[in-house]
Amino acid sequence: MHASEIRLWRKLLWLAFAAALSGCSDERPPPRGPLDSPANPPAAAGVRVSSLQPGEFVPTPERHSPYQGDPLALAEGFRLFQWFNCVGCHSFGGGGMGPALTDAKWIYGASPEQIYATIVQGRPNGMPSFGGKIPEDQVWKLVSYVRAIGRLEPLGQVNETLLQDPIGEPQAQGEEEPVEPVGSAAQ
Amino acid sequence: MNACIRKLGGIAACGFALLAMSCSEVDRQSVLTPKGPQAQLIANLTWAMIAVGAVVFAAVAVLVLMAVLRGRRSAHPRLLESHQAWRVVLAGGVIAPIIVLFVLLVGSAVVDRKNVTPPPGSAMTIEVIGHRWWWEVHYLDERQNRVAVTANEIHIPVTEPVRFILKSVDVIHSFWIPNLHGKTDLIPGRTNVSWLAASEPGVFRGQCAEFCGLQHANMGLEVVAQSREEFSTWLHRQQSPAAEPMDAEAREGMQVFLAGPCMMCHSIRGTPAHGRVAPDLTHVGGRRRLAAALIPNNRGHLAAWITDAQRIKPGAAMPPISLEPRQLRALVHYLEGLE
Numbered sequence: 001m002h003a004s005e006i007r008l009w010r011k012l013l014w015l016a017f018a019a020a021l022s023g024c025s026d027e028r029p030p031p032r033g034p035l036d037s038p039a040n041p042p043a044a045a046g047v048r049v050s051s052l053q054p055g056e057f058v059p060t061p062e063r064h065s066p067y068q069g070d071p072l073a074l075a076e077g078f079r080l081f082q083w084f085n086c087v088g089c090h091s092f093g094g095g096g097m098g099p100a101l102t103d104a105k106w107i108y109g110a111s112p113e114q115i116y117a118t119i120v121q122g123r124p125n126g127m128p129s130f131g132g133k134i135p136e137d138q139v140w141k142l143v144s145y146v147r148a149i150g151r152l153e154p155l156g157q158v159n160e161t162l163l164q165d166p167i168g169e170p171q172a173q174g175e176e177e178p179v180e181p182v183g184s185a186a187q
Numbered sequence: 188m189n190a191c192i193r194k195l196g197g198i199a200a201c202g203f204a205l206l207a208m209s210c211s212e213v214d215r216q217s218v219l220t221p222k223g224p225q226a227q228l229i230a231n232l233t234w235a236m237i238a239v240g241a242v243v244f245a246a247v248a249v250l251v252l253m254a255v256l257r258g259r260r261s262a263h264p265r266l267l268e269s270h271q272a273w274r275v276v277l278a279g280g281v282i283a284p285i286i287v288l289f290v291l292l293v294g295s296a297v298v299d300r301k302n303v304t305p306p307p308g309s310a311m312t313i314e315v316i317g318h319r320w321w322w323e324v325h326y327l328d329e330r331q332n333r334v335a336v337t338a339n340e341i342h343i344p345v346t347e348p349v350r351f352i353l354k355s356v357d358v359i360h361s362f363w364i365p366n367l368h369g370k371t372d373l374i375p376g377r378t379n380v381s382w383l384a385a386s387e388p389g390v391f392r393g394q395c396a397e398f399c400g401l402q403h404a405n406m407g408l409e410v411v412a413q414s415r416e417e418f419s420t421w422l423h424r425q426q427s428p429a430a431e432p433m434d435a436e437a438r439e440g441m442q443v444f445l446a447g448p449c450m451m452c453h454s455i456r457g458t459p460a461h462g463r464v465a466p467d468l469t470h471v472g473g474r475r476r477l478a479a480a481l482i483p484n485n486r487g488h489l490a491a492w493i494t495d496a497q498r499i500k501p502g503a504a505m506p507p508i509s510l511e512p513r514q515l516r517a518l519v520h521y522l523e524g525l526e
Contacts, residue, residue, distance in 0.1 A: 133447070133450075
C-alpha cells in the first residue's frame with residue numbers, strides 16, 4: 001500500500017470510530033422544564049374508561065407515554081409507587097383495599113391514557129384524585145410502571161423478584177389482550 | 188537553569204496554597220481545626236504523623252542529594268564494602284522503620300481507644316437517618332421517643348456530649364463533621380452509634396463522606412453548637428407545630444402548599460400535610476441553609492429551589508413546580524414565616 005492510501009484508510013477509520021461513538025446514547029433523563037399540574041390536565045381530557053357507549057363506538061384518542069420503553073422511567077415509577085403510597089392500597093400489585101394491578105382485569109381500562117386518567121381523576125370506591133398533586137411526568141412514570149407490572153410492557157429488572165408468581169412466565173410485550181378490552185383501539 | 192526556576196516557582200505556589208488554606212472560611216470544615224475532644228486527638232495524631240513523615244522524607248532527600256552530588260564530583264566514586272552496605276540497609280531499612288512505625292502504631296491505638304469510649308448514659312440522643320441526598324434528624328428523649336424532627340441542621344448544647352444514632356433508608360452514607368470527629372457510616376439495615384461534643388460555640392459544617400450517588404458532593408449538613416439556654420429554646424420551638432400564617436399572603440401561601448404537589452412529600456405539623464419522604468418543613472424558615480446546606484435560606488434561593496430544583500441539584504427527588512408568580516410569592520412568604 002502507498003503511504004497516501006494508508007493515510008486515507010486511517011482517516012476513514014477515525015471517521016468510523018467517531019460515528020460509532022455518536023451512537024452512544026445518554027441514560028440521563030431528558031431535561032425537565034416547569035410543568036403544569038392543574039387538577040384536570042389536558043392529557044386526561046376526553047379519555048373514556050368504558051366500552052359501553054350509546055350510538056356509534058368512539059375510541060379514546062391515543063396518547064402515548066413520553067416514557068415508552070424507558071428503563072429509567074420504570075425504576076422511577078417503582079420508587080414513586082412507594083413514595084406516594086400506592087402500595088398502601090394496591091400493595092406491590094397484588095391489591096388489598098384496592099384492586100390488583102398484576103392481573104388481567106382492568107376496571108377502567110389498561111391503555112396508557114386510561115391509566116393516566118384513573119390516577120389523575122380518581123375513581124369511585126376509594127381511588128384518590130392525584131391531579132395537581134403529582135407532577136405530570138411523574139404520573140406518566142407511574143403509568144409505565146403499572147403497565148409493566150400488569151405485563152402489558154416489558155418489566156425489565158424492576159422488582160422481578162416481587163412479581164415471581166407460580167402461575168406462569170411473564171407475558172410477552174403487547175401480545176396478550178386484557179380480559180375486558182375497554183375504550184381504546186390502541187390495544 | 189530554567190527547570191530549576193520552574194521547580195522553585197512550583198514549590199512557592201504550594202507554599203502560598205498552604206497559607207491560603209488557613210483562612211477562616213476553611214476552618215469551618217477542617218480536620219486541622221479541631222473543636223471537639225475526638226477531633227483534637229485525631230488532629231494531634233495527624234500532626235505527629237506529618238512530623239515523622241517530614242523527618243523521614245528530609246532524611247531520604249538528603250541522602251539522595253548526597254548520592255547525586257558526591258557521585259558527580261569525582262570520576263572514581265568511593266563505594267561501600269559489602270558488609271558496610273548491609274549494615275546501612277539493616278539500620279536504615281529495617282530497624283529504623285520498625286521503631287518509627289511501632290511508635291506511630293502505639294499512638295494510633297491510644298487515639299482509637301479513646302475515641303471509641305462510649306459517652307455517659309445521660310447524653311442527649313439524636314437520630315440521624317440518611318437519605319439521598321439529605322439528612323433526617325430526630326431528637327429523642329430519655330426513653331428514646333422522638334420529640335422533634337428537622338432536617339439538615341443539627342443544634343447541640345456546647346460542651347455536652349451528644350449521642351448520634353445513625354441509620355440509612357437507601358444506600359451507605361457517612362456522617363462527618365471534620366471539626367468535631369471522624370467519619371461514621373450510615374449503613375442501610377444497620378444502626379451505628381457515634382458521639383460528639385463541641386468544645387466551643389459555633390457553626391460546623393459537615394459532609395456526607397461515602398459516595399451515595401449523583402448529589403453526594405452536595406449532601407452537607409450544619410451542626411450549630413449553642414449555650415444550653417439557647418439550645419433549649421430552639422428545641423422547644425422545634426417541638427411545637429408550625430406557626431399560623433400571619434397575614435393574607437401567608438394564608439394564600441399555605442393554601443398553595445396544601446393544594447399543590449408539596450404536601451404529597453413534605454410535612455408541616457399543624458396542617459394536613461403529612462408527607463414523610465421529603466424533609467420536614469415545619470420550621471424551615473429558621474434554618475440557615477436549604478437543600479442539605481447547599482444554598483442559603485432566603486426568598487430568592489427558596490423560590491429558585493421550588494421552581495426548578497433540578498437546575499440546582501440535578502437528580503434530587505424534588506420535581507420542578509410550576510406556579511403563577513403570585514402563588515410562588517405567597518408560598519415563599521408562608522414558608523419563610525415558619526420559623
